[in-house]
Amino acid sequence: MLQTQDLTIRFGGHVAVNAVSCNFAPGTLTAIVGPNGAGKTTYFNLISGQLRASAGTVHLQGQDLTALSPSARTRAGLGRAFQLTNLFPHLTVLENVRLAVQATQAGRHLRGLNLWSICSDHTALSAAARAIVEQVALQDKSGQPVASLSHGDQRKLEVALLMALDPLVYMFDEPTAGMSADEAPVILNLIRALKQDKRKTILLVEHKMDVVRELADRIIVLHNGSLVADGAPAQVIALPVVQEAYLGVATPAPETLEAA
Ligand SMILES: Nc1ncnc2c1ncn2[C@@H]1O[C@H](COP(=O)(O)OP(=O)(O)O)[C@@H](O)[C@H]1O
Numbered sequence: 001m002l003q004t005q006d007l008t009i010r011f012g013g014h015v016a017v018n019a020v021s022c023n024f025a026p027g028t029l030t031a032i033v034g035p036n037g038a039g040k041t042t043y044f045n046l047i048s049g050q051l052r053a054s055a056g057t058v059h060l061q062g063q064d065l066t067a068l069s070p071s072a073r074t075r076a077g078l079g080r081a082f083q084l085t086n087l088f089p090h091l092t093v094l095e096n097v098r099l100a101v102q103a104t105q106a107g108r109h110l111r112g113l114n115l116w117s118i119c120s121d122h123t124a125l126s127a128a129a130r131a132i133v134e135q136v137a138l139q140d141k142s143g144q145p146v147a148s149l150s151h152g153d154q155r156k157l158e159v160a161l162l163m164a165l166d167p168l169v170y171m172f173d174e175p176t177a178g179m180s181a182d183e184a185p186v187i188l189n190l191i192r193a194l195k196q197d198k199r200k201t202i203l204l205v206e207h208k209m210d211v212v213r214e215l216a217d218r219i220i221v222l223h224n225g226s227l228v229a230d231g232a233p234a235q236v237i238a239l240p241v242v243q244e245a246y247l248g249v250a251t252p253a254p255e256t257l258e259a260a
């Protein structure tokens with residue numbers, strides 16, 4: 001499905017992602033973990049095309065995406081959460097989601113040269129948009145301009161727009177960062193629901209190890225830009241590099257010991 005081969009990027013002398021080779025299969029959720037600065041977001045940027053690789057390739061379903069623009073990669077089936085700059089801030093939540101659904105449908109129809117159905121089914125588009133807005137629990141805010149949303153609601157809207165794309169590969173980079181404790185479960189439940197669709201490949205960068213343990217079928221660990229571990233969650237979580245980075249097991253602070 002999705003494959004990176006020797007994917008590498010250098011910033012000056014610094015190798016931020018170093019020859020990462022990895023396959024991601026449909027029906028699996030892979031968590032990507034590693035300390036701050038390990039290269040997780042940069043790896044996503046290389047896959048989605050926001051950054052050009054210094055070396056290596058990205059393939060999706062056998063198609064070489066390495067030379068393609070981010071939007072061409074999106075059309076090929078890669079789904080990365082929209083940045084809010086892609087929104088229409090003065091349009092409502094529902095209007096933004098409907099435009100995203102419409103753009104996706106229009107693109108598919110155009111490729112199938114089925115021009116008639118593009119504009120014929122406004123009602124169906126609205127219904128699809130409304131269903132997505134409900135899935136991300138924004139139905140009470142569906143009539144608000146997106147510029148007025150709280151940070152947590154903006155993150156939910158990003159996921160809604162990603163769902164409107166209906167991609168083959170979902171890429172989530174710390175999707176609950178900055179969300180309150182009562183907002184985060186909406187997003188995590190959505191990811192859990194997406195996992196049920198065995199045609200989809202999901203990549204999740206996440207710091208919270210309880211979330212990773214519950215959702216991931218597989219964990220890969222990046223460290224200084226290199227892939228240093230890859231395996232089943234229980235195995236990987238038990239590794240010293242993960243224990244140190246996330247649980248402080250090898251280097252407990254003296255204060256913590258005293259407090260305990
Ligand atoms: N555009 C850039 N220019 C220079 N250095 C960058 C750029 N993007 C990321 N880096 C560097 O690459 C490394 C990996 O960063 P990042 O991928 O954001 O880590 P993570 O997401 O794992 O916290 C860091 O050292 C960061 O400073």
Ligand SMILES: [Mg+2]
Pocket residue numbers: 040041042
């Ligand atoms: Mg990051």
